[in-house]
Amino acid sequence: xxxxxxxxxxxxxxxxxxxxxxxxxxxxxxxxxxxxxxxxxxxxxxxxxxxxxxxxxxxxxxxxxxxxxxxxxxxxxxxxxxxxxxxxxxxxxxxxxxxxxxxxxxxxxxxxxxxxxxxxxxxxxxxxxxxxxxxxxxxxxxxxxxxxxxxxxxxxxxxxxxxxxxxxxxxxxxxxxxxxxxxxxxxxxxxxxxxxxxxxxxxxxxxxxxxxxxxxxxxxxxxxxxxxxxxxxxxxxxxxxxxxxxxxxxxxxxx
Amino acid sequence: xxxxxxxxxxxxxxxxxxxxxxxxxxxxxxxxxxxxxxxxxxxxxxxxxxxxxxxxxxxxxxxxxxxxxxxxxxxxxxxxxxxxxxxxxxxxxxxxxxxxxxxxxxxxxxxxxxxxxxxxxxxxxxxxxxxxxxxxxxxxxxxxxxxxxxxxxxxxxxxxxxxxxxxxxxxxxxxxxxxxxxxxxxxxxxxxxxxxxxxxxxxxxxxxxxxxxxxxxxxxxxxxxxxxxxxxxxxxxxxxxxxxxxxxxxxxxxxxxxxxxxxxxxxxxxxxxxxxxxxxxxxxxxxxxxxxxxxxxxxxxxxxxxxxx
Numbered sequence: 076x077x078x079x080x081x082x083x084x085x086x087x088x089x090x091x092x093x094x095x096x097x098x099x100x101x102x103x104x105x106x107x108x109x110x111x112x113x114x115x116x117x118x119x120x121x122x123x124x125x126x127x128x129x130x131x132x133x134x135x136x137x138x139x140x141x142x143x144x145x146x147x148x149x150x151x152x153x154x155x156x157x158x159x160x161x162x163x164x165x166x167x168x169x170x171x172x173x174x175x176x177x178x179x180x181x182x183x184x185x186x187x188x189x190x191x192x193x194x195x196x197x198x199x200x201x202x203x204x205x206x207x208x209x210x211x212x213x214x215x216x217x218x219x220x221x222x223x224x225x226x227x228x229x230x231x232x233x234x235x236x237x238x239x240x241x242x243x244x245x246x247x248x249x250x251x252x253x254x255x256x257x258x259x260x261x262x263x264x265x266x267x268x269x270x271x272x273x274x275x276x277x278x279x280x281x282x283x284x285x286x287x288x289x290x291x292x293x294x295x296x297x298x299x300x301x302x303x304x305x306x307x308x309x310x311x312x313x314x315x316x317x318x319x320x321x322x323x324x325x326x327x328x329x330x
Numbered sequence: 331x332x333x334x335x336x337x338x339x340x341x342x343x344x345x346x347x348x349x350x351x352x353x354x355x356x357x358x359x360x361x362x363x364x365x366x367x368x369x370x371x372x373x374x375x376x377x378x379x380x381x382x383x384x385x386x387x388x389x390x391x392x393x394x395x396x397x398x399x400x401x402x403x404x405x406x407x408x409x410x411x412x413x414x415x416x417x418x419x420x421x422x423x424x425x426x427x428x429x430x431x432x433x434x435x436x437x438x439x440x441x442x443x444x445x446x447x448x449x450x451x452x453x454x455x456x457x458x459x460x461x462x463x464x465x466x467x468x469x470x471x472x473x474x475x476x477x478x479x480x481x482x483x484x485x486x487x488x489x490x491x492x493x494x495x496x497x498x499x500x501x502x503x504x505x506x507x508x509x510x511x512x513x514x515x516x517x518x519x520x521x522x523x524x525x526x527x528x529x530x531x532x533x534x535x536x537x538x539x540x541x542x543x544x545x546x547x548x549x550x551x552x553x554x555x556x557x558x559x560x561x562x563x564x565x566x567x568x569x570x571x572x573x574x575x576x577x578x579x580x581x582x583x584x585x586x587x588x589x590x591x592x593x594x595x596x597x598x599x600x601x602x603x604x605x606x607x608x609x610x611x612x613x614x615x616x617x618x619x620x621x622x623x624x625x626x627x628x629x630x631x632x633x634x635x636x637x638x639x
Contacts (some may be wrong), residue, residue, distance in 0.1 A: 081430040085416075092418040160414035164475065167378040167410070168431045169403040327382050 086182020110136035114286035149234025150248035167186035212300020222295035233314035337386035348537035359526035362517035407476030415462030432479035465496035
């Protein structure tokens, strides 16, 4: 446990040692700011059923940075160790492989959470600045936070796998971007079958409904905590970390 | 301390290490010699648990490096080739991190790091970024890392490569100090270093152990154990006369004005200097130099590893 803590601490620190981290923080913060600004603007112009949390997270100013940030978070975690050779000093210290994998994952997750802290403060700054409470309740606020945490865990575990499979950061980033985009836009798959026999594609729509991020997001942003996506994201995270662990161990058997 | 039995590592059909066995006793400083690609680093990587062996076994302090890898790794300090370090960390921060990883109790980390910094003379760069350090300093950071948890065994893969002569000397002094109460396995190309430091030498070539003995014994048993050089005004018969002496393998001659310069290659333990002197005295040759040259470890190394390169 102590080893895991020190490994994770080093991972988190290494994020903050690189200037890219600060660029990411600023850009993510700014774009989320824009998303929040437009959400407030929209809600003041036209009355809507949805909360400001819902409208903010459904803005392209949120969704695109959210997708693009994932590869940047995880691309270097393993690839860099292999490229610099530090993997040798790391794995010849008395640490277990699973500890290394977990530390890489947790390190990226901590940075991911830090990325979101300012955004989640916006909702309160609004009231502080204008004196008017922002239009949201605790349900959407915490619901969206939970979903973003769960989905983040899943995408980070996917990114860790991509990084473990590649020696170059850029390849790791490309691989993880492709996987993230494919997964996120699964939701659009049923659209390709529009006009076809709806009975035939019903199962597909139904299935996509279970696994699509864009189906989960509105549910949680309305404050509905559905246990199915929770189980889904947790088990996929575990699966991807398991595969990452095996890929990481496989380095020994490659010649 | 180290026990290696029939260890092999194959990359595809090529054997980097081919069925080697050796033992290193507690307190020994063993020099691991061999040309590039001989299998030194591969063997060290297997000992540290970085690479699994294809067959055979190795153990450190009784712990199998593969089955009980964590226990074995706790007992060794390893300096990999080229000293990989996190360039974005500061020296003391890196050493603290490594001390924690290697299981130094939290309360003793500061002390252990201070000691390692002191031993490796890193106190002036303690707060610098590793990325900003010169190669010599990085090497010392690597060494400090290897010994921060006070391991019983140090495995150092070419610790002096790429250093200037002054740095080599200081690293050598450091290793000698460290070795006083530790077992050390060190690989290097710098042969005088081995002669000075190591209690035993293992020569490895093409994945096989060619010799394992003290430097002294290796020299004694070396085929071209010595040379004798004579510069004298001699007649033409000298060359043959030298060649007839027992223990002389061959004679080379060159001319320097009136003087002839002969180089006699001698068998192990042969010494013909007295015989040569008497011959010269009898024939009234004017001798201006008579020197006995001892074989160096370099000669041994070349002979053991030169074959079919």
